[in-house]
Amino acid sequence: MPATVPVEALLKRTFVDFHQMEEFAKDPLVIERAEGLYYWDVEGRRYFDAIGGIFVAVLGHRHPRVIEALHRQLDRLTFAPPLHAISDVALEFIDKLSSITPGRLNYIKPFSGGSEAVECALKFVRQYWKQSGHPAKYKVVSRYFGYHGGTFGAMAASGTGSRKSKFEPHMAGFLKVPPPTWYRDRFSSWEECNRFAALAFEDVIVNEDPETVAAVILEPIGNTGGIITPTEEYFRLIREICNRHNVLLIFDEVITGFGRTGNMFAAGTFGVTPDLMAVGKGISSGTVPLAAMAAREDMGEAFLGRPEDQVQFMHGHTYAGNPFACAAGIAVIEEIQRHRLWENAERLGSHLRARLETLKRHGVVREVRGKGVLLGVELTGTKIGTALKRTARANGLIMRCDPGWFAVCPAINSTIADMDELFDLIERSLVQAIETTG
Numbered sequence: 558m559p560a561t562v563p564v565e566a567l568l569k570r571t572f573v574d575f576h577q578m579e580e581f582a583k584d585p586l587v588i589e590r591a592e593g594l595y596y597w598d599v600e601g602r603r604y605f606d607a608i609g610g611i612f613v614a615v616l617g618h619r620h621p622r623v624i625e626a627l628h629r630q631l632d633r634l635t636f637a638p639p640l641h642a643i644s645d646v647a648l649e650f651i652d653k654l655s656s657i658t659p660g661r662l663n664y665i666k667p668f669s670g671g672s673e674a675v676e677c678a679l680k681f682v683r684q685y686w687k688q689s690g691h692p693a694k695y696k697v698v699s700r701y702f703g704y705h706g707g708t709f710g711a712m713a714a715s716g717t718g719s720r721k722s723k724f725e726p727h728m729a730g731f732l733k734v735p736p737p738t739w740y741r742d743r744f745s746s747w748e749e750c751n752r753f754a755a756l757a758f759e760d761v762i763v764n765e766d767p768e769t770v771a772a773v774i775l776e777p778i779g780n781t782g783g784i785i786t787p788t789e790e791y792f793r794l795i796r797e798i799c800n801r802h803n804v805l806l807i808f809d810e811v812i813t814g815f816g817r818t819g820n821m822f823a824a825g826t827f828g829v830t831p832d833l834m835a836v837g838k839g840i841s842s843g844t845v846p847l848a849a850m851a852a853r854e855d856m857g858e859a860f861l862g863r864p865e866d867q868v869q870f871m872h873g874h875t876y877a878g879n880p881f882a883c884a885a886g887i888a889v890i891e892e893i894q895r896h897r898l899w900e901n902a903e904r905l906g907s908h909l910r911a912r913l914e915t916l917k918r919h920g921v922v923r924e925v926r927g928k929g930v931l932l933g934v935e936l937t938g939t940k941i942g943t944a945l946k947r948t949a950r951a952n953g954l955i956m957r958c959d960p961g962w963f964a965v966c967p968a969i970n971s972t973i974a975d976m977d978e979l980f981d982l983i984e985r986s987l988v989q990a991i992e993t994t995g
């Protein structure tokens with residue numbers, strides 16, 4: 558970066574998501590390049606990226622196969638107008654993605670980000686019910702602590718307290734239940750607690766009148782709140798509740814998708830097939846913005862008819878299905894499939910998880926949870942996590958740190974040696990955080 562760039566002044570004219578920029582500008586992290594598991598900042602310092610950017614670089618940064626696919630696409634086509642055409646590569650991407658989605662989730666629309674994919678799913682279910690004989694179904698039930706994106710619909714479905722309250726009032730018809738972690742101290746077992754938390758969805762649906770409820774949306778593993786990982790039974794019960802009341806089940810797999818949890822999607826990990834999915838982040842391994850909505854193929858039929866029927870889906874975004882992004886998505890999926898990387902995620906995850914469990918000896922870890930390489934560590938108290946963010950950075954380690962927990966999600970093509978390097982960095986940073994908080 559040229560020495561003449563006024564970093565501090567510029568930082569106060571923009572913002573890093575959810576950050577207080579006065580504070581950030583005092584010691585900014587300005588990244589210059591990345592390769593595999595590492596970032597380098599403008600000062601030349603190296604960082605171990607334990608969170609794949611932010612749950613994005615599923616194959617690590619700048620994976621050669623993805624970069625090569627992008628070069629090829631760059632020479633052919635980088636934009637196709639979504640208002641009157643579709644590119645060949647977007648169709649190929651749709652075919653590729655539908656070959657890995659669970660069940661018959663073969664109705665696919667690519668987008669440029671997770672919020673767009675969620676927003677699309679919410680609009681899709683509303684229009685679907687309107688033209689499928691249940692026009693009064695519009696409400697959506699989701700969870701406190703859930704995060705589905707920053708746009709108004711996705712935010713209304715999110716349950717993230719102060720991230721939302723600044724923008725009230727929110728859209729009508731979005732209802733919430735707490736996640737199982739909220740209740741766990743009131744139950745003698747995690748299984749019983751999950752059963753109760755799942756049945757809470759039914760209580761809300763029944764009391765609202767099922768004929769007004771369109772969908773349930775949830776992340777199979779919730780990042781916000783500390784990698785909230787329910788039981789398989791929790792999802793089975795929610796699936797049954799949705800079936801019983803004719804309510805659609807949407808999985809937000811923006812974080813959990815693409816091999817991380819030990820299966821291509823967390824739907825497979827938990828053994829439940831939703832009616833719709835939103836996917837994003839890892840889908841292009843952090844190269845070009847890409848996301849998608851996938852819905853049951855038969856639902857798509859409700860949108861087919863004559864022009865005068867006006868049943869086509871009334872939705873779109875200019876960069877949706879961008880050919881350049883679709884080329885990256887195809888390469889990522891092929892790379893995961895070719896090496897069965899979900900199996901590696903499982904192997905890496907169980908090694909790292911066992912090592913994270915040993916952190917309990919330091920007396921500040923309450924629980925380790927997650928699936929595959931998507932792992933979270935809940936801390937006792939709320940001081941350590943804030944200190945850990947600082948000590949980790951000083952040790953050249955980037956993770957997702959919250960006051961009460963931290964999360965990691967390393968690339969699924971990493972090695973066991975990478976996991977050991979990561980663990981050593983985590984332990985060193987945690988010990989230093991304990992020392993600094995006294």
Ligand SMILES: Cc1ncc(COP(=O)(O)O)c(C=O)c1O
Nearest residue numbers: 670671672704705706776811812
């Ligand atoms: C589970 C989940 N859904 C949706 C989103 C929104 O995705 P994006 O930030 O790409 O719009 C996020 C972003 O963090 C997420 O974690």
